[in-house]
Amino acid sequence: MSLYELAILGSPTASDRHRLSATIEGMIGDFGMTLGADVVIHDGASIPTRDVRAAFAAAYFGGAPLGDVERAREIVAASAPVIPTVSPGQPFGAVIPDFLQSANGLTRRDDDAEMTALASALLECVGLLRRQRRVFVSYRRTESRAAALQLHDLLSSRGFDVFLDTHDIRPGDPFQDVLWHRLVDSDVMVMLDTPEYFDSRWTRQEIGRARAKEIQVLRVIWPEHVPTKLTDLSETVYLDVGDLEGADGPIAHATADSIVLRIERLRSRSIASRYMSITGKLRADVEKIGGSIEAIGAHRAIALRLLDDRKIWAYPIVGIPTAETLHDVADKAQRAAQREAPVLVYDHIGIRDAWTSHLRWLDEHIRAVRAIKVSEAGWTLAAWGD
Template sequence: MISYEILILGNVKDEQVAVLSATLREIISDFGLSIGSDVEIRTRDAVENRDRHVAAAAIYFGGPNNPDEDIARTLSFHSIPIIPVVDSNSDFGVSVPHFLHQFNGYRMRDDDPAMIEISTALLECIGLVRPLRRVFISYKRTESRVAAAQLHDLISARGYDVFLDTHDIRPGEPFQDILWHRLCDSDLLIMLDTPLYFESKWTRQEIGRARAKEIHVLRLVWPEHKPNRMTEFAETLYLESQDFGSADGSINAQRCDEIILAVERLRSKSIASRYISITGKLRAEIAKIGATIESVGANRTVAIKLEDGRRIWAYPIVGIPSAEILNEISVRARMAYASGTPVLIYDHVGIRDRWNEHLAWLDENIRSVRSIKVSEAAWQLVELGEG
C-alpha cells in the first residue's frame, strides 16, 4: 500500500529524475520500504493521479519558462510542501516562480552528485525522516579540539543542531546529565578517532552508550593511527596528513565537505535502524498481552490489534519526546481519522530525570495523546485498551 508520494516538477532532466529516484530508493530501503509498493515517485504526467490521502512532498527544479507552475500552485494551495531547487550558479529569484519564493530553497551542490541532501530533505517533508537534525561530536580535547570546533561550526551551518561539550553545556548545568541526554536525542555520533581517544573513560562511555542506543557512528581516523577494534562496527573515513590544512589541526575544506556528505547519508541509516529497533521492542512487548502489530502506515503509524479486537494507534519515535512532538502526533491522528487516543512510544533510557518529570506532567495535563515508555508498553496498553 502506498503511504508516501514524491512529486518531481519543473525544469528537471531525465537523468536527474533517475539519480534522485535511485537515491530515494536506497534510503527508503533502510526503513524496509520500496518504490512502487510503499513510496510512489510521480513526475508531471502522473501528478493528477496522486493519492490525496497519503503524505506527499514536491521538488520544483527552477529554470527558464517555469513549466508546471500551475501544478505547483495547486499543490501549494493544498499545503503540500514544495522544495524549490536551483543550479549552483543560478539566481533563485529569477529561476523559480514568484509564489515559491516564500519557501526555503535548495542550491544544488557540485560535491553531491547523488543528490543525497535533497533526498533526505524530501523524506523529512513527508515525515519518514524526522526533521530534527542532531549530531553529537565525541573527541579527546587534547588531540582534536580544533577539528571538533571546526566540524561543529561547519555542520551547524548545514542546518544541524550539533552537540559539542565545550559549546553546548551552560555554566552550572549538570555536565554528565546533559551530555547523556543530548546523546540520546542525536541521530549520529561523529567520533574523532585519535591515538589517545580510548584513554579517556568519558569517550569510551560515549561510544558504548551510542551503541547501546543503536546510534550510528561515523569514525574519522587520524593519520598514521591504528584504530581500536572496539570501533570496527562504525562507518569509517581515514584521514591523511594532506587533509589537514594548517598546523593548528584544522581539516581542509574539501575533506570537510566529504565528511558532511557522509553525515547526511549515515544519519538516515541511523534513524531507520532506530525506528526498526523501537518497533521491534514494541512488537515484543505487546506479544506479552496477546496483541499484534496489524500494519505500519504513513508517518510510521503502527496499528496495534488487541486480543479482544480493539485497535490502538501508536507512533514510535526516535529521540526524546517533547510537547511539540505530542502536538504533531495529535494532528496526524486527527487527519488520519484515527479512533481513540493516539499513543507516543519512546525509549526513556538516558533521558534526564527532570525531563522525565516534564513528560509525566505533560501526560497528566494533555489528554489528546498518551506517551508510553516502550519498556512499559504491555503494562500501559492494557489499561489504555479498557478506555
C-alpha cells in the same frame, strides 16, 4: 496503496531525476521500503493521480522555461510542501515561480552529486525522517579540538543541531546528565579517532552508549593512527597527513565537506535502525499480552489490536519527545480520522530525570495523545482504558 508519495517537478534533467530517485530509493531501503510500492515518485503528468491520503511532498527544479507551473500551483493550493531547488549559480528569482519564492529554497551543491541533502529534505517533509537534525561530536580536546570546532561550525551552517561539550552545556548544568541527554537525541555520532581517544573513560562511555542506543557512528581516523577493532563496524573516513592543517585540525575543506555528506547519508540509516528497534520491542510486548500488530500506516504509525479487540494507533518516535512532538502526533492522528487517542512510544533510557518528569506532566494534562515508554509498553497497554 503507497504510504508516501513524492513528486519531482519543474525543469529537472533526466539525469537529475534519475540521481534523486536513486538516492531516495537507497534511503527508504534503510526502512525496509521499496520504490513503487511503499513510496511512489510522480512527475508532472502523473501528479493528478496521487493518493491525497498519503504523506506527500514535492521538489521543484528551477529552470528556463519554467515547467509544471500549474501542477506546482495546485499542490501549494492543497497546502502540501514544495521545496524549490536550484543548481549553483542559478538566480532563484528568475527560475522559480513567484508563488514558490516565499518558501525557503535549497541550492544544490557541486559536491553533492547524488542530491543527498534534497532527498533528506523530502523525506523530512513526509515524516519518514525527523525534522530535527542532530549530531554529537565525540573527541579528545587534547588531540582534535580544532577539528571538532570546525565540524561544529560547518555542520551548523548546513542545518544540523550539533552537540559539542565546550559549546552546548550551560554553566551550572549537570555536565554528564546533559551530555547523555543530548547523545540519545542525536542521529549520528562523529568520532574523531585519535591515538589517545580510548585513554579517556568519558570517550569510551560515549562510543559505548552510542552503540547501545543503535546510533550510527562515523569514525574519522587521524593520519598514521592504527584504530582499535572495537569500532570496526562503524562507517569510516581515513585522513591523510595532507588532510590536517595542524596536529589537532582543522581538516582540509574538501575533506570536511565530504564528511558532512557522509553524515547526511548515514542519518537515514541511523534513524531507521533505531525506529525498527523500538517497533520490534513494541511488537514483542504487545504479543506478550495477547495483542497483535495489525497494520502500518503513513507517518510510521502502527495499528495495534489489543486483547479487548480495540484498535489503537501507536507512533514510535526516535529521540526525545517534546510538547511539539506530542502536538505533531495528535495532528497526524486527527487528519487520519483515528478515533482512539494516539499513543507516542519512546525509549526513555538516557533522558534526564527533569525531562522525564516534564513528559509525565504533559501526559497527565494533555489527553489528545498519550506517551508511553517502550520498555513498559506491555504493562501499560494491558490496563489501557482502565
